[in-house]
Amino acid sequence: MVVNIDFGSDEAIYVQLRNQIVLGIAKEEIKNGESLPSVRQLADELGVNMHTVNKAYTMLKTEGYLTMNRQRGAVISIEVDERPRDELVTAIRMITAEAKCRDMTEEDLLRLVRDIYRDL
Amino acid sequence: MVVNIDFGSDEAIYVQLRNQIVLGIAKEEIKNGESLPSVRQLADELGVNMHTVNKAYTMLKTEGYLTMNRQRGAVISIEVDERPRDELVTAIRMITAEAKCRDMTEEDLLRLVRDIYRDL
Numbered sequence: 001m002v003v004n005i006d007f008g009s010d011e012a013i014y015v016q017l018r019n020q021i022v023l024g025i026a027k028e029e030i031k032n033g034e035s036l037p038s039v040r041q042l043a044d045e046l047g048v049n050m051h052t053v054n055k056a057y058t059m060l061k062t063e064g065y066l067t068m069n070r071q072r073g074a075v076i077s078i079e080v081d082e083r084p085r086d087e088l089v090t091a092i093r094m095i096t097a098e099a100k101c102r103d104m105t106e107e108d109l110l111r112l113v114r115d116i117y118r119d120l
Numbered sequence: 121m122v123v124n125i126d127f128g129s130d131e132a133i134y135v136q137l138r139n140q141i142v143l144g145i146a147k148e149e150i151k152n153g154e155s156l157p158s159v160r161q162l163a164d165e166l167g168v169n170m171h172t173v174n175k176a177y178t179m180l181k182t183e184g185y186l187t188m189n190r191q192r193g194a195v196i197s198i199e200v201d202e203r204p205r206d207e208l209v210t211a212i213r214m215i216t217a218e219a220k221c222r223d224m225t226e227e228d229l230l231r232l233v234r235d236i237y238r239d240l
Contacts, residue, residue, distance in 0.1 A: 026217035097146035
């Protein structure tokens with residue numbers, strides 16, 4: 001998986017890192033059960049603080065994308081129970097409302113989601 | 121517009137307030153050009169700190185949903201230029217990736233988005 005961090009972006013680096021990992025899972029570049037690099041290794045590779053990588057991993061853990069394992073470190077482990085699904089539906093509801101606020105039609109929004117899904 | 125705050129929720133109150141206002145705009149319960157209650161008035165009504173309301177209004181301002189006006193207070197004013205649209209597309213991309221990670225099929229996701237859009 002290639003991780004691209006934009007140091008000039010307004011978005012916090014740990015959020016960018018979290019997003020890139022989620023995109024990597026969606027694109028099946030990283031699969032369920034695979035280990036991510038250690039915090040130290042990834043921090044060195046990206047030239048960021050270990051604290052930043054740790055924050056991204058903790059966020060992914062809270063969201064049910066990974067577990068922390070003493071031997072294997074951060075392991076991708078997608079939670080499939082109700083909780084993350086409910087949170088996802090709430091997030092989809094908000095983004096749909098935002099699209100409607102910005103005058104995006106139902107048709108435009110559905111086309112955009114479909115194109116993005118197929119491109120992942 | 122009815123604002124429902126869940127004081128037992130994990131979600132920060134200012135985020136809940138911001139979300140409810142975005143939903144209100146999407147449902148056309150509040151329209152472009154209309155004033156929101158003053159910070160003090162809304163804080164009193166909801167039983168929250170003025171700082172919390174202020175944080176929600178500032179977030180909406182940053183996102184291009186409202187402007188602050190000396191006479192009229194917080195006025196809904198939807199920005200329609202490129203910037204919020206680009207940010208929206210990025211957010212839709214992330215939520216689509218999250219749905220795919222959670223094994224939501226393209227068909228299920230499109231049906232969900234369509235149902236939510238029509239229900240707004």
